[in-house]
Amino acid sequence: MRLVVARCSVDYTGRLTAHLPLAPRLLIVKADGSVLVHSDGGSYKPLNWMTPPCTLTTSRRDDEEALEDPEGEWIEQWDVVHDKTGDRLRVRLVEVFEDSSHELGIDPGLQKDGVEAHLQALLAENIDTLGEGWSLVRREFFTAIGPVDILARDESGGSVAIEIKRRGEIDGVEQLTRYLELLNRDPLLAPVRGIFAAQAIKPQARVLAADRGIDCVTLDYDALRGIDDAESRLF
Amino acid sequence: MRLVVARCSVDYTGRLTAHLPLAPRLLIVKADGSVLVHSDGGSYKPLNWMTPPCTLTTSRRDDEEALEDPEGEWIEQWDVVHDKTGDRLRVRLVEVFEDSSHELGIDPGLQKDGVEAHLQALLAENIDTLGEGWSLVRREFFTAIGPVDILARDESGGSVAIEIKRRGEIDGVEQLTRYLELLNRDPLLAPVRGIFAAQAIKPQARVLAADRGIDCVTLDYDALRGIDDAESRLF
DNA sequence: ACATGTATGTCGTGG
DNA sequence: CCACGACGTACATGT
Numbered sequence: 001m002r003l004v005v006a007r008c009s010v011d012y013t014g015r016l017t018a019h020l021p022l023a024p025r026l027l028i029v030k031a032d033g034s035v036l037v038h039s040d041g042g043s044y045k046p047l048n049w050m051t052p053p054c055t056l057t058t059s060r061r062d063d064e065e066a067l068e069d070p071e072g073e074w075i076e077q078w079d080v081v082h083d084k085t086g087d088r089l090r091v092r093l094v095e096v097f098e099d100s101s102h103e104l105g106i107d108p109g110l111q112k113d114g115v116e117a118h119l120q121a122l123l124a125e126n127i128d129t130l131g132e133g134w135s136l137v138r139r140e141f142f143t144a145i146g147p148v149d150i151l152a153r154d155e156s157g158g159s160v161a162i163e164i165k166r167r168g169e170i171d172g173v174e175q176l177t178r179y180l181e182l183l184n185r186d187p188l189l190a191p192v193r194g195i196f197a198a199q200a201i202k203p204q205a206r207v208l209a210a211d212r213g214i215d216c217v218t219l220d221y222d223a224l225r226g227i228d229d230a231e232s233r234l235f
Numbered sequence: 236m237r238l239v240v241a242r243c244s245v246d247y248t249g250r251l252t253a254h255l256p257l258a259p260r261l262l263i264v265k266a267d268g269s270v271l272v273h274s275d276g277g278s279y280k281p282l283n284w285m286t287p288p289c290t291l292t293t294s295r296r297d298d299e300e301a302l303e304d305p306e307g308e309w310i311e312q313w314d315v316v317h318d319k320t321g322d323r324l325r326v327r328l329v330e331v332f333e334d335s336s337h338e339l340g341i342d343p344g345l346q347k348d349g350v351e352a353h354l355q356a357l358l359a360e361n362i363d364t365l366g367e368g369w370s371l372v373r374r375e376f377f378t379a380i381g382p383v384d385i386l387a388r389d390e391s392g393g394s395v396a397i398e399i400k401r402r403g404e405i406d407g408v409e410q411l412t413r414y415l416e417l418l419n420r421d422p423l424l425a426p427v428r429g430i431f432a433a434q435a436i437k438p439q440a441r442v443l444a445a446d447r448g449i450d451c452v453t454l455d456y457d458a459l460r461g462i463d464d465a466e467s468r469l470f
Numbered sequence: 471a472c473a474t475g476t477a478t479g480t481c482g483t484g485g
Numbered sequence: 486c487c488a489c490g491a492c493g494t495a496c497a498t499g500t
Binding site: 012014015016018045048049050051082085087140142147202204 | 478480
Binding site for chain 2: 003005017019020023026039044048049051098100103105112114115
């Protein structure tokens with residue numbers, strides 16, 4: 001990883017064209033050749049960047065040459081070209097304040113907990129919180145247009161398709177609607193009810209779900225985890 | 236902006252919990268207090284981060300204290316707490332390879348060109364590329380559920396709602412469908428046809444659009460721009 | 471402040 | 486390799 005702090009201008013040409021006027025910025029060149037251009041604010045997202053796989057070539061001008069050129073007084077130029085899309089990033093460095101390199105090695109990676117996958121697992125294990133006598137058929141029930149999060153049977157043996165979201169918004173209801181349309185064409189399953197389950201459901205999503213005959217359920221992550229813990233203590 | 240390269244471990248607790256085991260990484264502290272944790276690959280997105288507004292407090296341990304503690308041999312700890320959500324990021328530094336600071340100032344900002352807004356303006360100005368005798372009614376025609384990109388009239392005076400996307404995918408068709416449902420309830424406008432316009436349209440989106448009776452049009456950005464240039468030269 | 475739609479989204483997963 | 490869905494999505498814009 002190479003870290004450069006420099007006064008520079010940046011141009012990007014690819015899915016769009018963009019230009020950054022001359023100013024001091026942080027430039028990061030990663031081991032895979034990818035480049036990030038960061039300002040001292042507006043975090044997370046770089047002002048400009050190039051994703052791997054890409055190729056970086058650098059060229060220099062000596063001071064005299066730079067001084068002669070009235071247009072751009074840059075002393076070093078980076079040309080980064082994306083290997084597949086041909087997107088281009090050009091960085092022109094005018095004044096370099098820092099330039100250092102470090103060997104970091106490959107990162108062991110992030111361990112996550114508490115995302116949708118986890119919610120799904122918890123609800124699948126505690127499917128009877130939706131109703132007494134309910135049973136799990138499958139998690140990630142595959143259809144031609146994508147996986148249904150949970151397929152279950154209610155107390156009377158009827159099929160229920162459950163879509164789980166951390167946040168319940170309108171496109172989640174659309175997604176479940178598409179699944180229900182498809183599932184209800186299968187005579188072995190039909191009729192299939194829909195349940196839209198989320199930690200919080202927006203009013204618009206609720207209205208749309210009601211209009212489509214889909215039930216809404218709010219999930220309490222901590223409560224589900226609590227049930228799960230309580231159950232595992234029995235063993 | 237402070238740049239630190241260090242062997243560190245990171246823990247995040249907030250919308251989820253996440254842990255990064257001890258490894259060498261780049262830590263960036265921006266002027267607004269936000270923190271980014273980057274590895275030497277997998278670009279653009281930090282492994283972990285804290286967005287502003289947030290507060291960073293640092294604490295140190297002297298070497299003896301660190302050596303006595305068999306658990307964690309960290310010598311410096313950063314606690315970053317988000318001012319509004321209470322999300323927490325904790326970084327424990329074990330070995331520091333670099334620690335530098337720079338004053339960058341406020342960035343003049345990015346100039347963009349070629350996104351959806353531009354496509355919309357170009358198509359609005361050249362609405363007759365969709366058919367002879369077509370006319371523009373409004374750009375950003377406002378409805379209760381959001382703005383329709385372009386509302387136009389075809390050669391026979393019929394209403395046409397146009398949804399524009401850079402890339403035509405399934406959710407764009409869903410969006411247009413919702414608009415059409417609503418617009419067709421307005422007796423002054425109905426019947427309203429739909430056109431899904433994009434630089435490239437995915438097969439699935441095409442199929443769904445056909446199923447909904449929506450026409451697809453691919454837009455040639457350069458051609459539209461060319462027409463526009465040619466027209467402006469007439470004045 | 472909240473809601474909505476876009477993104478050079480990025481990133482994983484499964485076919 | 487492509488398609489799809491999740492994301493601590495982030496981010497700008499309009500009310």
